[in-house]
Amino acid sequence: MKTVLGTPVTEYLPAFGLLLLTIVYLITAYTYDADARAVPAGIAWVMLVLSTLDLVSRTRTGFGATLMHWLNPAGDADKLEGHKRYPLLKQINAILWIAGFAAAMVLIGILYAVPLYVFGALYFRGGRPLLLCVLVSAGATSMIWLLFAVVLRLELYPGVLFGGA
Amino acid sequence: MLEMWLGGIQGLMQVNELAFLMLGMFIGLFFGAIPGLGGAAALALLMPLTFGLEPFTALALSGGVMGGVPMGGSITAILLNTPGSAPNAATAIDGYPLAQQGKAGLAIGAAASANAIGGIIGTVSVLAILPIAKDIVLLFGPPEFFLLAILGLVIVSTTSRGKLLRGLITGGFGLMVALIGYNDVSGGERFTYGIEYLWDGVHLVPALIGLFAVAEMINLSIKGGSVSNNPASVKITSMTSGLLETFRHWPTVIRGSLIGTVVGAVPGVGGVVASFLSYSMTVQAAKESEKDSFGKGNIKGVIAPEAAINAKDCSALIPTLAFGIPGGVEMAVFMGILIVHGMQPGPLMLVDHQVEIYGLIWALTASCVLASFVGLLLVRPLARVTLLDSQILVPLVLCVAFAGSYAIDMTIENVVITAIFGVIGYLMIRFDYPRLTIVIALVLGASAERNFHQSMLMSDGKWSIYVGRPICLLLLAGVIVLLTLPLARGISQQFAGRKPSAQGG
Amino acid sequence: MPKFTRRDLVKSASLAAPAILLSRLARGAAAFPTKTIQFVIPYAPGGGFDVYVRVVAPVMEKYLPNKVSVVPMNVAAGGGSRGVAQLYRAKPDGYSIGILNIPGMFILQQQQGAGAYDLAKFSWIGAIGEGERYVISVGAKSPLKTFADLKALSAARPVKLSVTGPEGTAYAATMIGSQLLGLRTQLITGYKGSVDYVVAAIRGDSDAVIAAIPTTLRFVRGGTIRVLASFETHSSFPGVPDATALGQPELDKITVERLVAAPPGLAPDIQNTLSAALAKALADPTVVEWAKQNDVIMRSKTPQETAQLIGQQRVFFDKWKKYLTAG
Numbered sequence: 001m002k003t004v005l006g007t008p009v010t011e012y013l014p015a016f017g018l019l020l021l022t023i024v025y026l027i028t029a030y031t032y033d034a035d036a037r038a039v040p041a042g043i044a045w046v047m048l049v050l051s052t053l054d055l056v057s058r059t060r061t062g063f064g065a066t067l068m069h070w071l072n073p074a075g076d077a078d079k080l081e082g083h084k085r086y087p088l089l090k091q092i093n094a095i096l097w098i099a100g101f102a103a104a105m106v107l108i109g110i111l112y113a114v115p116l117y118v119f120g121a122l123y124f125r126g127g128r129p130l131l132l133c134v135l136v137s138a139g140a141t142s143m144i145w146l147l148f149a150v151v152l153r154l155e156l157y158p159g160v161l162f163g164g165a
Numbered sequence: 166m167l168e169m170w171l172g173g174i175q176g177l178m179q180v181n182e183l184a185f186l187m188l189g190m191f192i193g194l195f196f197g198a199i200p201g202l203g204g205a206a207a208l209a210l211l212m213p214l215t216f217g218l219e220p221f222t223a224l225a226l227s228g229g230v231m232g233g234v235p236m237g238g239s240i241t242a243i244l245l246n247t248p249g250s251a252p253n254a255a256t257a258i259d260g261y262p263l264a265q266q267g268k269a270g271l272a273i274g275a276a277a278s279a280n281a282i283g284g285i286i287g288t289v290s291v292l293a294i295l296p297i298a299k300d301i302v303l304l305f306g307p308p309e310f311f312l313l314a315i316l317g318l319v320i321v322s323t324t325s326r327g328k329l330l331r332g333l334i335t336g337g338f339g340l341m342v343a344l345i346g347y348n349d350v351s352g353g354e355r356f357t358y359g360i361e362y363l364w365d366g367v368h369l370v371p372a373l374i375g376l377f378a379v380a381e382m383i384n385l386s387i388k389g390g391s392v393s394n395n396p397a398s399v400k401i402t403s404m405t406s407g408l409l410e411t412f413r414h415w416p417t418v419i420r421g422s423l424i425g426t427v428v429g430a431v432p433g434v435g436g437v438v439a440s441f442l443s444y445s446m447t448v449q450a451a452k453e454s455e456k457d458s459f460g461k462g463n464i465k466g467v468i469a470p471e472a473a474i475n476a477k478d479c480s481a482l483i484p485t486l487a488f489g490i491p492g493g494v495e496m497a498v499f500m501g502i503l504i505v506h507g508m509q510p511g512p513l514m515l516v517d518h519q520v521e522i523y524g525l526i527w528a529l530t531a532s533c534v535l536a537s538f539v540g541l542l543l544v545r546p547l548a549r550v551t552l553l554d555s556q557i558l559v560p561l562v563l564c565v566a567f568a569g570s571y572a573i574d575m576t577i578e579n580v581v582i583t584a585i586f587g588v589i590g591y592l593m594i595r596f597d598y599p600r601l602t603i604v605i606a607l608v609l610g611a612s613a614e615r616n617f618h619q620s621m622l623m624s625d626g627k628w629s630i631y632v633g634r635p636i637c638l639l640l641l642a643g644v645i646v647l648l649t650l651p652l653a654r655g656i657s658q659q660f661a662g663r664k665p666s667a668q669g670g
Numbered sequence: 671m672p673k674f675t676r677r678d679l680v681k682s683a684s685l686a687a688p689a690i691l692l693s694r695l696a697r698g699a700a701a702f703p704t705k706t707i708q709f710v711i712p713y714a715p716g717g718g719f720d721v722y723v724r725v726v727a728p729v730m731e732k733y734l735p736n737k738v739s740v741v742p743m744n745v746a747a748g749g750g751s752r753g754v755a756q757l758y759r760a761k762p763d764g765y766s767i768g769i770l771n772i773p774g775m776f777i778l779q780q781q782q783g784a785g786a787y788d789l790a791k792f793s794w795i796g797a798i799g800e801g802e803r804y805v806i807s808v809g810a811k812s813p814l815k816t817f818a819d820l821k822a823l824s825a826a827r828p829v830k831l832s833v834t835g836p837e838g839t840a841y842a843a844t845m846i847g848s849q850l851l852g853l854r855t856q857l858i859t860g861y862k863g864s865v866d867y868v869v870a871a872i873r874g875d876s877d878a879v880i881a882a883i884p885t886t887l888r889f890v891r892g893g894t895i896r897v898l899a900s901f902e903t904h905s906s907f908p909g910v911p912d913a914t915a916l917g918q919p920e921l922d923k924i925t926v927e928r929l930v931a932a933p934p935g936l937a938p939d940i941q942n943t944l945s946a947a948l949a950k951a952l953a954d955p956t957v958v959e960w961a962k963q964n965d966v967i968m969r970s971k972t973p974q975e976t977a978q979l980i981g982q983q984r985v986f987f988d989k990w991k992k993y994l995t996a997g
Contacts, residue, residue: 502716
């Protein structure tokens with residue numbers, strides 16, 4: 001794990017991300033007229049300062065550590081060592097499965113995405129026996145259908161590919 | 166007035182009314198539990214049903230729903246870190262850690278009893294102040310609302326133990342997100358980048374579902390195992406332990422109920438503020454040594470918001486009935502039901518329909534207590550959910566979460582928001598940023614800005630308006646005290662020679 | 671056996687064809703409706719438009735030829751534009767109708783850019799309720815007692831009026847109304863909802879408020895608000911000047927209309943069926959009773975009257991367009 005100023009690169013990511021977001025937000029805010037930009041711009045400037053502080057406090061330099069200690073003691077470097085870290089791949093895997101489910105809902109609609117995802121998650125990711133996977137995904141789909149389509153009489157989204165708006 | 170009270174109870178004690186009350190309660194319980202659905206959806210669904218009903222029966226049904234929703238919401242908040250409705254997000258902060266420790270039954274029991282007691286105290290308070298209710302509502306204008314929002318933000322920021330900087334950052338982030346959308350004060354869209362969905366801003370409930378439910382499910386699917394890794398503790402769950410805890414911590418219950426009552430009476434502030442304020446004030450009032458235990462499974466962290474939520478439900482009727490200003494989406498739908506039945510909310514409502522109003526209040530309270538009872542009964546089977554393996558639990562919860570998010574207003578973009586905030590929420594867990602502050606910022610951000618602009622328009626740009634009005638002065642004092650108190654404590658600790666360990670301020 | 675010549679064939683065919691066509695038409699007309707009709711409400715449940723539809727829709731069911739349901743459906747997004755756009759794009763088969771807010775939707779279309787829909791092209795079914803007129807009022811505790819007082823104040827400094835956001839009907843009514851009344855104003859914008867901004871005046875946030883009569887009436891009855899002038903041609907408030915007395919007849923044109931429409935291209939016979947059902951529903955005793963309790967006049971309009979009304983409204987608002995652009 002590459003380190004910069006004593007801290008692994010991954011630890012800087014949230015602060016960097018926030019800084020970037022704030023800059024984009026600020027630039028956008030300045031395209032609006034004075035009244036509309038007053039409050040958002042104000043908040044963005046403060047956020048600029050805060051995320052810079054966040055970034056600096058994450059370094060393991062003397063100044064950074066002092067900042068961390070006074071402003072965010074829970075993030076002190078010694079407290080971090082005890083924290084369990086999960087392999088990056090596992091995290092990405094989990095996030096991708098869920099993002100995929102959301103994407104499926106948007107593309108092919110709720111009624112198809114639900115059984116596909118539940119079955120896939122149970123069988124391929126979870127390694128459960130085939131029969132159980134089929135039963136659970138069928139059960140989940142019928143519950144969703146019963147609750148939303150029948151009881152609530154709501155039209156379940158058909159998916160972009162099948163004509164949804 | 167006593168005869169009006171009694172008239173209200175009498176009207177309720179008919180078989181028809183009681184039956185509809187129970188029906189409403191069960192529907193409320195169910196809708197409250199499913200994220201995305203909630204009191205508003207339940208009432209909207211039942212509205213056509215209420216047509217053939219007598220006004221009193223319609224009120225019994227509505228009261229039933231409103232009383233059942235919070236209990237349903239707290240169940241999923243505790244078991245799955247999934248607030249069934251927005252205010253229950255505060256319950257999850259300590260409720261979920263309790264579930265993880267195998268004490269889900271304790272938490273649900275405490276929540277149920279806090280619900281009931283909070284509801285009762287709320288009712289009593291409302292009945293007491295109903296005569297002067299109108300005047301209270303008129304005391305709160307844009308300057309007061311603005312300072313209230315600031316107070317809410319400050320209180321919540323100062324309760325992130327040891328994470329002041331990150332708490333402020335997430336709060337700021339929440340504010341930035343809250344300002345996306347059409348701007349009511351000067352017109353024109355902001356930060357929508359041409360996306361039509363964002364015209365209404367980032368919808369709150371889908372974002373919350375993402376931040377809590379989805380984020381937790383991502384976390385669980387990485388960690389593996391089940392919500393609770395303590396089967397022994399889960400198996401000895403008792404129905405009454407939670408009940409006893411609530412009575413043991415009666416100051417917390419009373420404090421929560423009073424906060425809920427007061428906040429509920431202020432129109433447009435909503436349940437989230439009530440529950441978070443109650444939570445934060447309970448943390449502030451706790452002993453120094455106890456403060457660090459909040460967020461890790463302190464039962465008071467469950468009792469406080471739950472009492473507030475139910476107390477608030479009752480007092481939120483005041484601005485709705487007295488003026489026709491709904492305190493939230495649920496109240497707006499309820500107002501629709503009233504109007505359809507020929508009861509116009511407004512100053513005359515409190516005069517012409519007193520019996521009905523009291524009947525409604527009793528129905529709400531009764532439903533509250535009944536729902537808590539049902540919750541207590543189900544404590545043991547519900548606790549077992551925490552033993553389900555995550556591989557099965559996660560897909561199922563996600564299905565309901567995403568479907569519920571879509572069902573709020575039949576907008577598929579909600580699902581996208583939920584997914585995005587799910588990832589954001591997980592990153593906040595992973596990198597240890599508090600999620601409390603972002604919730605309050607999302608809820609209060611847009612209205613805070615609006616009230617600020619309106620105050621400035623009212624006062625022709627003079628900032629003195631904030632010190633010229635009595636309630637404003639009070640709120641301002643509160644903000645200053647909250648900001649300086651922890652700092653003063655830290656400094657005094659320095660002088661006493663002790664290193665400031667986990668600073669809250 | 672008579673010989674069946676080709677001429678006979680042609681003759682019988684020419685007789686049969688119109689007969690078949692007529693019976694088809696007859697069957698088609700009687701066949702509508704055969705399934706649930708959706709009544710689109712472009713706003714969230716509980717609001718003014720929502721309530722109107724929910725009162726009228728179940729009664730409409732009684733007056734339609736076959737036993738079908740008329741189901742209200744809320745499509746609340748984009749301040750109403752999503753619901754309108756959805757209705758515009760739906761199939762003109764008579765199974766989708768909706769309620770439109772005029773002039774609110776004109777303003778919305780102007781703000782968001784036309785493209786998703788064109789209000790002029792809708793097929794009109796009728797209207798729910800008579801157009802509501804506006805009045806200008808002050809809180810009961812206000813030092814202003816008459817309209818003359820208000821004018822005097824306006825000479826001294828801009829009058830503060832509370833309004834909703836710039837995309838709302840109240841904003842348009844306030845801007846146009848105050849122009850016609852000759853008042854110098856400063857708007858306190860951003861209040862949410864038709865009641866909120868009236869309560870603002872009662873509370874003292876603003877000096878005065880321009881609001882629709884039904885909303886104002888409930889506060890008048892409670893004694894919390896005082897009407898200074900009415901925009902009606904003939905004031906229904908005793909002792910209060912009206913548009914005629916103020917010499918501004920155009921004030922009467924500022925209204926809120928709740929028009930019922932179907933997607934463009936609706937067949938005339940289906941249009942007639944629907945509009946007849948709507949008209950009868952509005953005359954139904956339960957609806958009339960409800961209307962009385964809520965200070966609403968439930969007068970229906972024919973499709974032709976509605977089309978005419980929309981034309982008039984469009985002309986009126988085109989004239990005032992420059993005051994209504996955002997900001």
